[in-house]
Amino acid sequence: MVVVGAGMAGVQSAVALREQGWTGRVTLIGAEPHQPYDRPPLSKAVLLGKADGSAFDIDFEALGIELRLGLEVRGVRSSAHEIDTASGPVPYDVLVIATGAEPIMLPGSEGVPGVHLLRTLDDAARLRPVLDEQHDVVVVGAGWIGAEFATAAREAGCAVTVVEAADRPLAGTVPAEVAVPMAQWYAESGARLLTGARVARIEPxxxxxxxxTRIAAGAVVVGIGARPATAWLAESDIERGPDGAVVADDRLGTSLPDVYAVGDCASFPSRRYGERLLVHHWDNALQGPRTVAANIIGETPQSYDPIPYFWSEQFGRFVQYAGHHASADTTVWRGDPSGAAWSVCWLREGALVALLTVARPRDLAQGRKLIGSGAPLDPQRAADPSIPLKSATL
Structure with a gap:
């Protein structure tokens, strides 16, 4: 068994295989030299110097998982059942692709001094002095990572300007009516948000x-999105979609036998939502490996059809999202979006398909169960924030 990718999806795949009874060799290959680590703390505790790292608390040796770290993977030769690496071929009987996603660079910014990304432990280490020295910071992109970094930078005392090409933050994630109240959070924190603004170039x-317009920038942090880290598969026979993601089936198998794909690098068909999903979030990297392991080891195939979930801590607020709202036909608000705590629910043909909550964890917990059950909701009762969401069913 060979797992390529030592992030959450890869580590959990290796661990799940052992937990579910795989007794053969397990080799976990990672491109970074560091002990495998969790990424969410990078934009929080690690970035602010409250923690030195976020290594997984896993005894790989005790589990019989061989780590091969700092190893570049260059391709797959399916006919020979081997992976091409910088140190030579690595044979496999079964392969799990879990190489995650890579940040999209701002055109013309690669190699420019003072320009940073925030994806890896090394990225966080390079950014810590920026916050310690309270540089003027420009964040390019008002998505989730941009908001989280802006939050940390303001907490550290930096002057922060966030530049967003769209007319609102989170433009590719939530509808305008939801993003508009969230835009106010920037000003409340002391950060400046410029929307409809495009970067022409970065100068010293x-x-x-x-x-x-020229904006002073002791440092520039780019957070304009990520794409599946699958370029190394370009010469292989593994099918990839237009988005670059490995095209997996409902069992997370790929177009090649004995090859599976999981996490940020793979899309999968969702029966619940009637479309193929590409989910770049921690929970998907945690849940998918259990299905992969079960389908490798077990005799009864298992389908993967999760309710997507993610969270974000930004500007003193805890934001959670569950589901997929693209096909919704009704929007229901719970609470005042200008207040400290509120939720928005998306319904399709009367049933809850997604919700976003701000400081309303019970709504999120109950909402996930309602999405799973498909129970119809009474929109009027659901709109009353004093009524538990679970009590708004018809």
Whole structure:
């Protein structure tokens, strides 16, 4: 058994195989030299110097999992059942692809001094002095990672300007009516948010927008999205979609026999939502490996059809999201979005398909169960924040 990728999805795949009874060899290959680690703390405790790292608390030796770290993987030769690496071929009987996602670079910014990403432990280590020295920071992109970094930078006392090309934050994630109240959080925190603003170029000490505006920048952090880290599969026979993701089936198997794909690098068909999903979130990397292990080891095939879930801590708020709202036909608000705690629910043909909550964890917990059950909701009762969501069913 060979698992390529030593992030959450890869580590959990290796562990799940052992937990479910795999007795053969397990080799876990990672591109980074560090002991495998969790990523969410990078934009929080690690970035702010409250923790030195976030290594998984797993005894790989005791589990009989061989770690091969700092090893670049270059391709798959399916006919020979082997992986091509910088140190030579690695044979496999079964292969799990879990290489995650890689950040999208701002055109023209690669190699420019003072420009940073926030994806790896090394990225966080390079950014800690920026916060310690309270540089003026420009964040390019008002998505989840941009908001989380802006939060940390403000907490550290930096002056922060966030530049977003769209007309609102989280433009590719939530509808405008949901994003608009969230835009106010930037100003409340002391960060400046510029929407409809595009970066023309980055010069020493400043960011130049396409309208000629110049913004002082002791450091620039780019958070404009991520794509599946699958370029190394370009010469293989493994099918990838237009988004670059490995095309997995409902069992997380790929177009090649004995090859599976899980986590941020793979899309899968969702029966619940009637479309193929590509989920770049921690919970997917945690849940998918259990299905992969079960389908490798077990005699009864298991389908993977999760309720997507993620969370974000930003500007003093805990935001959670569950489901997939693209096919919703009704939006129901619970509470005042200008207040400290509120939720928004998306319904399709009367049933809850997704919800976003701000400081309302009970709504999230109950909502996930309602999405799973498909029970119809009474929109009027669901709109009353004093009524438990579970009590709004018809």
């Amino acid at each position: 000490g400043q960011v130049v927008l396409d309208d000629g």
